Amino acid sequence: xxxxxxxxxxxxxxxxxxxxxxxxxxxxxxxxxxxxxxxxxxxxxxxxxxxxxxxxxxxxxxxxxxxxxxxxxxxxxxxxxxxxxxxxxxxxxxxxxxxxxxxxxxxxxxxxxxx
Amino acid sequence: xxxxxxxxxxxxxxxxxxxxxxxxxxxxxxxxxxxxxxxxxxxxxxxxxxxxxxxxxxxxxxxxxxxxxxxxxxxxxxxxxxxxxxxxxxxxxxxxxxxxxxxxxxxxxxx
Numbered sequence: 370x371x372x373x374x375x376x377x378x379x380x381x382x383x384x385x386x387x388x389x390x391x392x393x394x395x396x397x398x399x400x401x402x403x404x405x406x407x408x409x410x411x412x413x414x415x416x417x418x419x420x421x422x423x424x425x426x427x428x429x430x431x432x433x434x435x436x437x438x439x440x441x442x443x444x445x446x447x448x449x450x451x452x453x454x455x456x457x458x459x460x461x462x463x464x465x466x467x468x469x470x471x472x473x474x475x476x477x478x479x480x481x482x483x484x
Numbered sequence: 485x486x487x488x489x490x491x492x493x494x495x496x497x498x499x500x501x502x503x504x505x506x507x508x509x510x511x512x513x514x515x516x517x518x519x520x521x522x523x524x525x526x527x528x529x530x531x532x533x534x535x536x537x538x539x540x541x542x543x544x545x546x547x548x549x550x551x552x553x554x555x556x557x558x559x560x561x562x563x564x565x566x567x568x569x570x571x572x573x574x575x576x577x578x579x580x581x582x583x584x585x586x587x588x589x590x591x592x593x594x595x
Contacts, residue, residue: 412575412586413527458526471540472584474526
């Protein structure tokens, strides 16, 4: 039973264009959502997050959109750069306050940005 | 600030052997997690520690996996005996202010 789904295993985008990575979730208890980026032989690194009280959060070239009614979130990268090539994981948690929380991860989407 | 350290980085063993992984979290981080990431999957939580106490180990296969965090700092994860399906990357993460910092992981191959 996959509670966080990333249905696109891979995505190729030209440098300078927009990359859109999608994520769907099924658990209504999730109220905090995160994106992680992972390079080969390294651990995931935090990229951006959004609480369920918001529908958009922006940080430089990265924007995350949340549609609670559709249980869908997306990560937009504009403009895409070759250094963005990595595996991107969507993660969700039922707890958005400070302190400990447990993440459920999707399977990841491998983004390739072509120079 | 130093990151989360893990060792060894790679380990190859035969099935039914034992193996142990070590994690040193970021200084002062009270919460520590162990995850298992099988190839092609996202990380899956195995166990959560708060200081030296276990908060949640409901997804840890306790017949073969064990973990401890003595003194609330370093942690070890052990598998005994290992099975072929335990081949995965084992990730350790520590938490501060809603952000989980991951170590580089230990890649385990069970032959």
